[in-house]
Amino acid sequence: MRSVLLTTAAAAVVAAAFAASAISAPAPAPTAAAIPERASNFQLTDTTRLAHELHYFKAAPAIVLVSQVNGGKASREAVAQLSKLQAKYKDQGVLFYAINSKDSRDAAAAEAKAQKFAFPVLLDELQLVGEQLGVQREGEVFVVAPKSGFKVAYHGTVAETAKAIDAVLTGAPVANPRVEVKAGNVIAFPERARKAEHSQISYSTEIAPIIQEKCVACHQEGGIAPFAMDSYDIVKSMAPMIKESIMAERMPPYFADPHIGTFQSDMALTFEQNKKLIHWIEAGAPRGAGGDTLALNKSKAPEWPVALGKPDLVVTLPADVPASGTVAYQNMQVTNPFQGDTWLKAIAVKPGERTVLHHVTSNHTPDRGAPPPKLPGGSVGSYTPGAEPQVIATGAGAPVPAGGKLSFSMHYTTTGKAATDQTQIGYYTLKAAPEFIKRSTVISDFALKIPKGEARHKEIAYLEFPADAYIYTLYPHAHYRGWSVELKQKTPDGKESMLISLPKYDFNWQRDYDPIEPILIKAGTKLIATWIYDNSTDNKANPDPSIDVTWGEQSWQEMMYFRVNYRWADETVSNIRNDLQGKLMESRMIGALDTNADGKVQIDEFTGTM
Structure with a gap:
């Protein structure tokens, strides 16, 4: 590859010429995209870091979506006009959202603040929502009718939006449900032109490894998920549900905003994994060549976490839970089973009956009348739905003073069916005192x-x-x-x-x-x-x-x-x-x-x- 070094003056000339040609050149034609009959479910986060799920609002009389980009004249005019409609239809419960499939969150937030947008701007960072809706330009309006199965009752310009909303509110058909949008900047959706490539995504070498990494820990025989992802046939049969769960951001069950902080055991799909899975499913989830990686690596859920192994000590907490009624917290105590002051490096809680166990909290309780322990006491294990084992940071330990009791507070909820719970708490101990507490x-x-x-x-x-x-x-x-x-x-x-x-x-x-x-x-x-x-x-x-x-x-x-x-x-x-x-x-x-x-x-x- 040749490298060309431009002087500052030459670079300025080139940039000016390019800008002039860009202004005089006609806007590129958008890649053809069909408007769907119904709006599939999705969840997107807005510029204030609040999530919004489309199908969450099943009771809404109408939902209005508009494609938006920063600085776009059509976007700003559309949002301004829709803001007036939002005020008009507020008491009737009509919801309004802008969808930005182009700009960063910070940039979109600055635009929303500067322009005083009256309704949320949702960030379509992966462009998957814009792709599914068939968005081509800024300023396109979609009027969705939740009570008609989230039918896209209208797609077109902002000028006809009020008529479309009125029709949806009265249950009448929209007179002109599809109006061509000719104005506004074209929004590039590169993946639309790669559908042939999507059909060639390899299940064996690309899709199965993603599922193995991010899904199988729960979706295996004996796991907490309702079915095992242990073959192509299973994944293929569940593909529509998998797509909806990913688009709605329910799965994988890891909900930390990827733009804020980095955390251990991150179960979230990367942006690339997310897009690859969705595009593969939209291509028909082709089997392709190669072995069935999931079937070849079929596994059963271990009794205890593989990374931790068998606990050094296990405490079992039995309880009978009635079929109905409110169950007061069950307070249980066991004599401290540890010999002398002990330091914990990890705690794993294995629920006996997940359907009724709401949570477990605990602490070390010193013996009455005994001298205060040298070590500070604290929690000796906790559990809430979906909890992972608690692993103490390297160099530190959780102290359990000698003597006393281990006290547990068990919160149960009834399900209409009596149940017996045998929750177990596995303790992993340090062999020597750590440096930190x-x-x-x-x-x-x-x-x-x-x-x-x-x-x-x-x-x-x-x-x-x-x-x-x-x-x-x-x-x-x-x-x-x-x-x-x-x-x-x-x-x-x-x-x-x-x-x-x-x-x-x-x-x-x-x-x-x-x-x-x-x-x-x-x-x-x-x-x-x-x-x-x-x-x-x-x-x-x-x-x-x-x-x-x-x-x-x-x-x-x-x-x-x-x-x-x-x-x-x-x-x-x-x-x-x-x-x-x-x-x-x-x-x-x-x-x-x-x-x-x-x-x-x-x-x-x-x-x-x-």
């Missing part, structure tokens, strides 16, 4: 109150760290109304940075998020948790949208809870700093009330049940 704390707001019917209620709480610390684990928890959650740090100089964001929280898949490298938190830093709750009728998991919801232990109540595992920077096994733990807890009350995190509680911040 793993500690835990919880950011919460016990005064939360979620108004009845409210779709996006926000709760904020924080803790202020009195000394430098390293974060090991981030773990958010809520019940069925939890919609999204974030954790950010605010340093003493007022600077903020996001540590983790889950644009869509899923109660059925709660897990620890362990940063690749422990995160240093400086003294005086506030860790601020923000939860969004959906107490509306759109939330089909909502136990009762007609009531105000407050803090409570049962699933039909709610929690605002964010656990953080960490170590104090200057604490070691030989230099225990229980004083720092006490100072940390001093910020809990003000952190639950001080919504704007300014270190003061104003009258208007006494909200909820306060």
Whole structure:
């Protein structure tokens, strides 16, 4: 390859000539794309990091989508006109969204702010949604009728949108359901021209390895998934469901925003894996040549995690769960089975009956009257649906003081069928004391109150760290109304940075998020948790949208809870700093009330049940 070096002046001339030719040249013709009869389900994240799933809004009378690009005249004019329609149809429940299949999140956010967009801009980073809808230009409008099976009742210019909405609202056919859009910049969708290549994607060498890496841990014989992905025939038969689950971002069950933080055991599909799977399925999921990699590597779920092996000690917690009614927390204790002070390197909880076990929490309880233990006590294992084994960071350990009891709080929910649970907790111990002590704390707001019917209620709480610390684990928890959650740090100089964001929280898949490298938190830093709750009728998991919801232990109540595992920077096994733990807890009350995190509680911040 020849390299050509241009002087600054020459480069400017070339750039100017190119720009002039680009202005005078006609806009390229878009690649032909058919408008679908119905809008397939998808989930996209908006510029504020909130997720939106199309088919979540089954009860909406109409949903209006518009293709948008930054700086485009057609986009800005369309959004401005649709903003007026949004105000007109707001009381009738019509939803409006822009879909950006071209620009970055930050750039789209800047455009939305500068132009004062009145409705969310969804980021179609992989272009899969734009491809499926048949988008070709900016400013294309789609009016979707959820109550008619998400039929695309109208596609065309913004000028005819009001008539289309009126028709959908009255149940009448749209007079002109397809109007050609000729204005606006063409949006390039390169994959449309590669359909022949998609039909050549190899199941054996490309698709099966992705499934083996990201799906089989659950989708194997004896795994927690409802079926095993152990052959091409199974994958082929499930292909439509697999596509919908990926497009709706329900699977794989890993929900951390890929733009914020990097975490261990990342189960998410990479962008390239995501596109490859979808395009292969859209090509008909061809078998192609080569062996059936999944069948050749067929496996059974192990009794205990392969990476950890057999535990050093197992505690079994039996319980009978009735068919119906509310079950109070079952508090169980076992005599501490460890001989002397013990350090844990990992804990694996094996639920006996997943259908009824909501969660397990625990702690070490010292014997009454005995001298205070030398080691700080703490959790000895926890479980929520979808949880992975808890592995303590390298160089650290979870302390279990000698003597006392291991106390467990078991939360069960009834299913209409009596069940017997035999949950087991496997402990993996260190053979020698570690250097650092793993500690835990919880950011919460016990005064939360979620108004009845409210779709996006926000709760904020924080803790202020009195000394430098390293974060090991981030773990958010809520019940069925939890919609999204974030954790950010605010340093003493007022600077903020996001540590983790889950644009869509899923109660059925709660897990620890362990940063690749422990995160240093400086003294005086506030860790601020923000939860969004959906107490509306759109939330089909909502136990009762007609009531105000407050803090409570049962699933039909709610929690605002964010656990953080960490170590104090200057604490070691030989230099225990229980004083720092006490100072940390001093910020809990003000952190639950001080919504704007300014270190003061104003009258208007006494909200909820306060």
